[in-house]
Amino acid sequence: MLGSLRSIVQEVNAARDLPAVLDIIVRRVREVMHTRVCSVYLRDKQSDSYVLMATRGLNQDSVGKVHMVPGEGLVGNVVTREEPINLERAESHPAYQYFPATGEERFSAFLGTPIIHHRNVLGVLVVQQAEQRRFDEGEEAFLVTLSAQLAGVIAHAEATGALATIGRQRRETRFGGIAASPGVAIGRAHVVSPQANLATVPYSCCMDVEAELELFQQALGNARKEIREVGERLKNDLNREERALFDAYISMLDDSSLAVEVCDRIRQQLSASRAWAEVMLEHVRRFEAMSDAYFRDRAADVRDLGARVLMHLRQQQQAQRDYPQNTILIGEELTAAMLAEVPRERLMGLISVKGSANSHVAIIARAMGLPAVMGAQDLPYEQIDGAELVVDGYRGELHVHPGAELRRRYDAIVEEERELARNLDHLAGLPGETADGHRVRLWVNTGLMADVVRSLERGAEGVGLYRTEVPFLLRDRFPSEEEQREIYREQLEAFAPRPVTMRTLDVGGDKALAYFPIEETNPFLGWRGIRVTLDHPEIFLGQVRAMMKASQGLDNLRIMLPMISGVGEVEAARKLVERAHRELRDEGYRIDMPPLGIMIEVPSAVYQASDLAQQVDFISVGSNDLTQYLLAVDRNNSRVASIYHALHPAVLRALLQVVNAGHTARTKVGICGELAGDPGGALLLVAMGYDVLSMNATNLPRVKAALRAVKKSDADQLLKQVLDLQYPEQIEQVLQDFLQGLGLKALLQPEGESQNPNSKNYMSNVKKQSSK
Known part of the structure; x- marks a missing residue:
């Protein structure tokens, strides 16, 4: 069976x-x-x-x-x-x-x-x-x-x-996903896929058949040349059977029937890469279905050959392709590197078939202010390259070939969103404090230089999290110490004299470096964060030295360690930081030892928060990962995305325990997860006593508006009420009702039902509240 x-x-x-x-x-x-x-x-x-x-x-x-x-x-x-x-x-x-x-x-x-x-x-x-x-x-x-x-x-x-x-028929249709970054984007689909994956080649047609046929023949020729060169280079290291594989590859590429199949499909106006992928996958499946084990094993060889030719096709096609002015980037699993390839002024929105609202690329989308939908598993993305799309990042919906009426409604929403943002501009110069004067530091999470201008325009008082892994993710090798120093200096100078908290390299999990692969069965419980850099002190020391050099004369650097699970890791990291500081002082740099802090992201750190607080200068909770680990939910897995909830009672109780432990040790405590950027969540965090809330720049004006409309005593009562509740949905409803009572719900909670573009009252409510 x-x-x-x-x-x-x-x-x-x-x-x-x-x-x-x-x-x-x-x-x-x-x-x-x-x-x-x-x-x-x-x-x-x-x-x-x-x-x-x-x-x-x-x-x-x-x-x-x-x-x-x-x-x-x-x-x-x-x-x-x-x-x-x-x-x-x-x-x-x-x-x-x-x-x-x-x-x-x-x-x-x-x-x-x-x-x-x-x-x-x-x-x-x-x-x-x-x-x-x-x-x-x-x-x-x-x-x-x-x-x-x-x-x-x-x-x-x-x-x-x-x-x-x-x-x-050019009729509109709707696909569902997970709302990952708020906003609405209208544009053209641009499908990206891994360079050499036959299964993810998007469906696309060609207008110039002869040019596409020539492209295909060039790719075949380049693949033959590459295989011969590799075979020749390795011939002394391979036995007869292994050398025969290269001969088999050449034989398949010389097989006229294979080329004829592909050329026939190209003549039907199918692109060369799609035609090649379809033909090769059909051959792979034939081999996989064979009863003989030897022939079944050959399926992997056919797939490998197909990937080699596809790589050459893609290289030639990529050089010819341009991004639309209003690009909606779509992929099976988008990465930071894919985003970086698109000129920022052309990138309007994101759609990822895999991932969830708390995956790394979703967080970057929110930081960049890009509407995004994740986990659109039923979207046949291979079929929609170049199609007109609407991305509804509030409701987690995608509309392909939107009709005139739907397009008109979404155009109105886009325009009124701009008006709403303008109505919050006046808050930029005002302090982050409650209506009765309780002061809270409102900082931002950054990673790209594009974040800097947006953050300062919106009144950021500092940087609570600078993701140093972003420059690493955008390169094909480790950046040198001097390259890192230049990047870090830009951030520190842009925000000076405001503090900038730089997290040491945090890779692993859903953040993979192509040149430093980490292949693990369970990457989120594996080798990531501080575990990687402590095992590679040369990487850690080089990065810390670059940070300290970059801070010379500015003195606004704070260093933060990710994924801390115990006191031993803090002690080991502190020794390395102090060693780097001594070395730089010996080299003549006049640099004070920067404050050293940690991230609380795993349950063990919650329970040891009192001990950890005594070891460091500050604590910052990474609520995204902490929620993931407390609830045992892979935040990139759209199948269990509905279980992930930042307002889960267990999460709120853990957050309260951490801030109490920190303050008992006289240590400042902040939070840099997405919960801090949610207006309702921010009110709860202020009531708990958090000293710093760090969020993406897009949400900062919304959070500040909520804080300035509420008394600290009212926030305290709100916290007391929700801590007695057992379901995250109940807590969410209480927060919405509270904001509604202040006349803020329409302004600050656009993901609600009133966001429906079919509702005539949607933006009129927003306008009314934003004028208050």
């Missing part, structure tokens, strides 16, 4: 569209299970019913004509129960309903399993037999397993098919 399961899934993955997917399912399942009937019913969203979409064994004329609402018939009961129904005599079941068009009166045994994707029942997979018998446990388990594996494929195929139809 396992072999059959794998074979069916491989065939389905290779199918071109939804009808082909369904046909493979009903044909292959009937063969493997030796049943008389296999059928698939899929949900029709418009009628909220389940429609017979494919069958082998029932009358073909009934396809598309048999509908059942949830609870109706056996199929409808599978939907409502969300579990299998296995019957020896289907006709005797109370829910049985007879549909004459199907001809199913001949069959008694019935087994139906739900096809569930993201908690929604997409459809029902059914097998039937003429004789009266109950399907055994193995058969039921097989069908349940297959349904679970096919759910994502069917969802993607549905979305792709809908988009293909819409593309021909």
Whole structure:
């Protein structure tokens, strides 16, 4: 059964569209299970019913004509129960309903399993037999397993098919994801993908067929040359079998039938890279489906060859491609380096198929003020390169080919967002304090030089987190000490005399350096943050020296250590920092020892906060990672994104414990996670006693407006109220009600229902409140 399961899934993955997917399912399942009937019913969203979409064994004329609402018939009961129904005599079941068009009166045994994707029942997979018998446990388990594996494929195929139809008819369609960075962006899709991944080559057409054919032939020639050179260089280090692999590669590239297949698709106006990827993946799947183990293993060789040619194609195409003026960057998994390749003035918004609202690239998007949607898993992004898009970063929605009316509504929202920002400009010169004078430092999180101007314009009083890994992420090698010094000097000078907190290199987890790969099964619990730099003191010392050199004459540097889990790490890092300071003093630099602080990001640091506070000059909570570790939720995993909640009661209680421990030790305590940039969350943090709130510059005016409208005593009462609650949703509602009572909800919580662009009252409410 396992072999059959794998074979069916491989065939389905290779199918071109939804009808082909369904046909493979009903044909292959009937063969493997030796049943008389296999059928698939899929949900029709418009009628909220389940429609017979494919069958082998029932009358073909009934396809598309048999509908059942949830609870109706056996199929409808599978939907409502969300579990299998296995019957020896289907006709005797109370829910049985007879549909004459199907001809199913001949069959008694019935087994139906739900096809569930993201908690929604997409459809029902059914097998039937003429004789009266109950399907055994193995058969039921097989069908349940297959349904679970096919759910994502069917969802993607549905979305792709809908988009293909819409593309021909130029009708708008909507896809959902996770709201990751607020705002609305209207622009053109620009799809990016890993340089040599056949599976992620976007669907794209070519206008000049002859030029594309020439491009393909050049790539083949370059690949042949590269393979020959590598084979020649390594011939003395390889045995006969290993050398034969290079000969096999050359032989495949010289195979005229392979080139003919690709050229035929290019002549149908498919781009060279897409045509090559389609042909090579088809060959890979043929090898993977073979029963002989030797030939199955050759699939990896075919994939490797395909990637080599694709790399040459991409290099030639990238040199010819330009970014649209209003670029919406789309990728399976966007990275900081991908963002950096787009001129800032052309980048309007981001969409990532993977990731969540708290992934690293989402945080950068918020810092840059770019609307973003993450975790758009059902988006067939390969099909929409160049299409007009609307990115709704408030509601986590994407609109492909928006119609005139939808476009008009979103244009109005974009314009009124600009007006709202202008209405908050006057706050830049005012202090961050409550209505009764309680002072709180409002700092910013930075990483790019583009952040500097925005931060200063909005009244930043300092930098609570400078992400030093960003310059590392944007290079193809470690930056030298002098290169780092120049980068750090720019930040320190721009904010002087305001303090700038520089976090030492924090890589690992979702921040990978291409030239320093960290391959781990569980990277978020692995080698990251301070663990990496303590194991590589040469990296740590070089970075700390560069920071201190950059601070000469400015004296506004603070150094912060990430991912601290115990006192021993602080002691080891402090020795290195003090050593770097001594060395620089010996070299003639007149530099005072900068304040040294730590980030509280893991549970062990929460419970040892009192001990840690006595070792350092300041503490800063990284609430994004702390939330992730407390709730055991990978913040990049869109499947569990709904569990990640910064207002979870456990998170709030941990934050209160940390600030109390710090103040008992007479140590200043700040916070630099996304919670600090949420107006409601900021009020709770002020009530807890946090000395510094550090956030992205985009949110700073909103937080300041909220603080200046509230008395400290009212914030204290608010905190007392929420600490007694058990659910994050309750806490969120209390905060919204509190802000609403102040007349601030429309201004400060744009992600609510009133954000619906179909609502006529949306921006009128915002305008009214921003004038107060």
